Amino acid sequence: MIFSQLHQQSRPEQREMSINSEEFYDYVTAGSAHVSVNSAMALSAVYACVYVLSSSLAQLPLHVLRKTDNKIEKGADHAAFEILSNSPNFWQTSYDWRESTQSQVLGWGNGYTEILRNRRGEITGLEMHQSALTTLEKRSSNRYLYATQDEDGKALAISPEDMIHIKALGSKGKLGESPIRQHAKTLGLGLSALDYGNKFFASGGQPTGIASAKSVANSDAWERLKTVWKQIKTAMKEPDSGAILLPADIDYKQLVVPPEEAQFLETRKFNRSEIAGIYNVPAHMINDLEKATFSNISEQAIQFVRHSIMPWVVKWEQELNRKLFTSFERKAGYYVKFNLAGLLRGTPKERAEFYHFGITDGWMNRNEARIFEDMNPVNGLDEFLISVNQSQKNETNPTTNQNQGENND
Incomplete structure (x- = not known):
């Protein structure tokens, strides 16, 4: 009922809202280069960082779960389950929606998705809005509305309760700040080097x-x-x-100074490394393998999940949980969760060792290990096993067993 009222209240003001998107279209001049989101994406390092972060987040399974007592099960009875898992709208899959929204965040600093509801306040879909065409405006009595446009250019006003807003790091509080705008000088150096190289080879490789x-x-x-x-x-x-x-x-x-004297290649390499640092992406993930080794790439991949992907996952989960569910639904145990298991899976040898210790130590059965490997359960493998060495250790420590029995009593 509350969502229905809010939804209806925002509609009469839609035709009166005007959109001031010049802030997002402004070019930032850094040296001789104009730095904007579109021009920055011409740098291969920026494109690679945005792609790696966006595609990594989008490929994670996203489900609505429900926790009741000590049991966790899929919340398939909630309307958001199918929308988040498969298709938020007619034009996008769940992967496309998350990849596009995250790329908007990494470019413009903000990603916007409208929550579509019916008259009863139930979720019927999710519609992404372009960051460059969306602003947050303050109305009377400290009331805020998101001003944006539909596909036909018609002005829309959306209440904060109906807008999923993912923000990049920034000091504005209610809005995120574009990483490209914050690091315009660094990106301008890369664009200047790119422009210099293009002009040099366009002139036949001869200095002017x-x-x-x-x-x-x-x-x-x-x-x-x-x-x-x-x-x-x-x-x-x-x-x-x-x-x-x-x-x-x-x-x-x-x-002009020849490229070798201007350290043209060294400048481009250094700028590529700096861009990877801006987005907190390991250099080897954007094809910069100069300092990578086989031994440290595996560890860097784990660090990427923990320190690059995990902060974005937490942002998404918290925003989705507070916007998609009412307080009553949250108390009933509904919540959204990304599954990071796919990105954290080790090599076959590492997984085999993990399952081996889990099964022989008695805290995992063989069917659970099969499920982790996307294999069907087999009859007779649900029994928990304890290795002979562990059994002998318990027999040779009767004091420990006795103390455990006393504690259980």
Whole structure:
């Protein structure tokens, strides 16, 4: 009932809302480079970081669960179960929705998804809105509304209760701040190096310079010089043009620093490493294998889950839990959970050792191990086993057994 009233209250103001999205379209000038979300994505390191984080989060299984007493089961009876697990709307799968929203957060600093409800307040779907077209506006009496647009450009006003808002790190509190905007100077250096490389090779791999006449020339000679120079510049762009010959009365002096002296490659490598640090992504995950070894990549993958993916998972879980469920539903045990098991799975040898110790120590049975490996249970494997060595250890420590019995009594 409450959700229904809020939903109806926001609709009459929709036509009156105006969207001021200039803040998100502004270009940040860093040196000679214009830094925006679109231009920054032209850097391969930025694109790789956004893709790695977005796709890693999107591939995690996401389910609605319900905890009753000491038992946890799937909350398939809740309307959000099918929406989150499979299809939040007609156009997107659960993977597409989460990948797109997370990429918006990593680019613009905020990801917005409207919760669609029927008249009874029940969830019917989730609709993502573009970050560049969405703002948070303060109305009268400390009331806030999200101003955005639909596909036809019509202005919409959405109450905070009906908007899932994932924020990047920022100091504004109610809004996240774009990582690209915060690190515009660092990204501007990368864009400048990229632009320099493009111009260098576009000119045939030759530095620019000044062509000057050795003697004073009249107007006709200057016109002839300009014509010849245009022909030379055109020939320099041809891959098979061969040597370029200048007239005898023309002197050429190189102006710019050659790439090897400007440390062009070193600058690009360093900038790539800095971008990975901005997004907290291990360098080897964006194909920077210069300092990676086989021994440390496995450990870095685990660190990636713990320190790169886990903070985003917590953000998503907490926001979904407080927006999708009423206080009554939360008290009834409903909650949303990402399953990180797939990303934390070790090598076959490591998993075999894990299952071995779990089964022989008696806290896991063989069917539970089969389920972890996506295999069907087998009759007779539900019994818990204890290794012979563990049994002998218990027999040789009667005092421990006696104390355990007394504690149980």
